[in-house]
Amino acid sequence: MKRLPLSLFEEYMLHIDRADCPAVMFVECHFRGGFKKDALQEAVEVAITRHPLFGCVARRRRGRWVWEPVPGWRPVVEWQPGARERVWPETRQMDITREPAFRITATERAGADGKIEATSLVWQVHHSLCDSVGINLMVEDILIAYARNQGQAVDFSELQPELLPSRNGFGLGAWDKILLIPHQVAGLLACYVLHRQKVATLTGTEMRSGGVFSSLPPAIISRRLTAEERRRVSEAAGRLDATSNDLFIRDFHSAIGLWRKEQGVGSSTDWLQLLVPVSLRRPADRFLPAVNVVSAISLSRSARTAGDRERLLRRTLEDMAWVKNKDLGFVFITLLWLRRFLPGGIRSYARRPGALGTATLSNMGQFFSRSPLKNRRREQEVPGAVLEDIKPSTPLQPGVAAVLNVAVYAGRLAFDLTYDRQTLTEKQAERLMELFLGQLRLSVEECAGPKATRPKNG
Numbered sequence: 001m002k003r004l005p006l007s008l009f010e011e012y013m014l015h016i017d018r019a020d021c022p023a024v025m026f027v028e029c030h031f032r033g034g035f036k037k038d039a040l041q042e043a044v045e046v047a048i049t050r051h052p053l054f055g056c057v058a059r060r061r062r063g064r065w066v067w068e069p070v071p072g073w074r075p076v077v078e079w080q081p082g083a084r085e086r087v088w089p090e091t092r093q094m095d096i097t098r099e100p101a102f103r104i105t106a107t108e109r110a111g112a113d114g115k116i117e118a119t120s121l122v123w124q125v126h127h128s129l130c131d132s133v134g135i136n137l138m139v140e141d142i143l144i145a146y147a148r149n150q151g152q153a154v155d156f157s158e159l160q161p162e163l164l165p166s167r168n169g170f171g172l173g174a175w176d177k178i179l180l181i182p183h184q185v186a187g188l189l190a191c192y193v194l195h196r197q198k199v200a201t202l203t204g205t206e207m208r209s210g211g212v213f214s215s216l217p218p219a220i221i222s223r224r225l226t227a228e229e230r231r232r233v234s235e236a237a238g239r240l241d242a243t244s245n246d247l248f249i250r251d252f253h254s255a256i257g258l259w260r261k262e263q264g265v266g267s268s269t270d271w272l273q274l275l276v277p278v279s280l281r282r283p284a285d286r287f288l289p290a291v292n293v294v295s296a297i298s299l300s301r302s303a304r305t306a307g308d309r310e311r312l313l314r315r316t317l318e319d320m321a322w323v324k325n326k327d328l329g330f331v332f333i334t335l336l337w338l339r340r341f342l343p344g345g346i347r348s349y350a351r352r353p354g355a356l357g358t359a360t361l362s363n364m365g366q367f368f369s370r371s372p373l374k375n376r377r378r379e380q381e382v383p384g385a386v387l388e389d390i391k392p393s394t395p396l397q398p399g400v401a402a403v404l405n406v407a408v409y410a411g412r413l414a415f416d417l418t419y420d421r422q423t424l425t426e427k428q429a430e431r432l433m434e435l436f437l438g439q440l441r442l443s444v445e446e447c448a449g450p451k452a453t454r455p456k457n458g
Contacts (some may be wrong), residue, residue, distance in 0.1 A: 004267070006058060009292045011065050011346050024124060024125065025124075025392070026218055027135055029387055034108060035384065041077050046149075047141040051130075053164070054129060054138070055096065057100060068306075075104060080107045106119060106121050106122075128396070147382040159289050183328065188331060199357060204267075220391060227412055236448075246320055247440065249406075252274065275361075277295070277363075279294055280329055299317065309442075357397065358400070360394070368380055389409070396418060403417070
């Protein structure tokens with residue numbers, strides 16, 4: 001691969017990265033069984049050839065940031081000593097301007113007879129390289145490559161690396177971009193209004209800044225719902241002409257309000273701003289290697305309305321319909337494009353003072369939806385190992401103390417709350433998760449009868 005200019009979002013993630021808020025994604029895959037070490041190393045090397053950006057560093061050339069491949073670089077699976085329990089490895093800061101920012105760490109757990117009972121693989125990836133869809137695709141390719149070298153007859157999905165230069169075009173032609181202009185102007189005006197609102201932090205206090213990188217793994221609270229419970233959530237959303245994601249947004253907003261009231265922080269005049277990543281992928285993007293094809297929106301609510309569930313859902317449905325119908329997911333990208341014309345450009349915007357949001361909710365969708373490795377329980381299975389659970393952790397942005405990641409694996413609904421251990425205690429984070437799940441259960445109960453209806457406008 002030749003030099004490739006960074007996309008707008010990639011450059012933003014490059015500059016938002018700092019010691020106290022590393023722009024790094026983690027994914028822990030917990031397997032029942034074990035791997036052949038040499039075969040896994042070979043599988044990683046095969047998979048990396050399908051995703052060229054993973055072997056690159058970011059360099060500034062003639063005033064622009066570009067991806068440059070590192071000749072001869074190969075990712076090495078780092079095997080740690082065995083442990084009795086599931087453990088995350090010690091993390092380290094990743095400087096993508098110096099070396100490719102992709103790391104794999106493996107930990108085995110042996111039984112009394114010495115046989116490997118379980119293996120944890122932890123993937124560490126800089127967010128400027130790819131989004132959650134991209135890291136999911138990379139993990140899937142590594143597992144497929146391992147299955148293939150163990151004799152299993154499975155094929156990779158088709159990828160077209162030659163599409164990488166057009167990844168920042170989002171499949172839009174000149175006329176498509178012209179049609180977007182009125183909607184982008186309206187969206188930028190809405191962003192200006194939101195920018196003038198002082199965003200309340202989760203704890204109601206100023207967040208730290210300029211901190212030192214911590215070698216501790218991300219702090220995560222995890223909960224899993226069964227396939228039956230997931231079905232009930234989906235049915236509840238359907239009864240309200242909503243999506244499951246609409247319910248997650250409403251119930252997380254409500255949980256944040258309840259949590260702040262319990263903790264005695266903030267006031268009713270605060271603005272609670274939820275950051276929500278939005279996929280900009282089009283059908284043709286299924287051929288892209290691991291990259292970022294994502295944007296973000298901000299949903300702002302007054303703290304005084306946090307207990308009004310009906311109003312919160314109505315506002316969520318209105319906002320999400322506006323985002324989808326007017327393609328407002330492109331507003332953030334448009335804003336970054338305009339920033340490139342200003343002194344300091346995207347860097348000054350990424351390093352702006354103040355909290356960027358109160359919390360983040362990221363719906364990662366279904367893991368391994370197209371994988372050929374599914375067994376009867378819809379788990380990923382390779383010779384000798386079965387993927388029992390997957391635990392993602394996305395970056396905490398400046399001022400954002402908690403990120404709720406939602407995903408589906410093997411039919412189960414997974415919630416993983418990454419929190420800032422310097423801002424929240426484990427007990428506080430657990431309480432926030434409990435309040436969210438309580439609100440979600442309430443959503444299901446409210447829609448259990450025949451009278452459940454979509455909230456009326458007004």
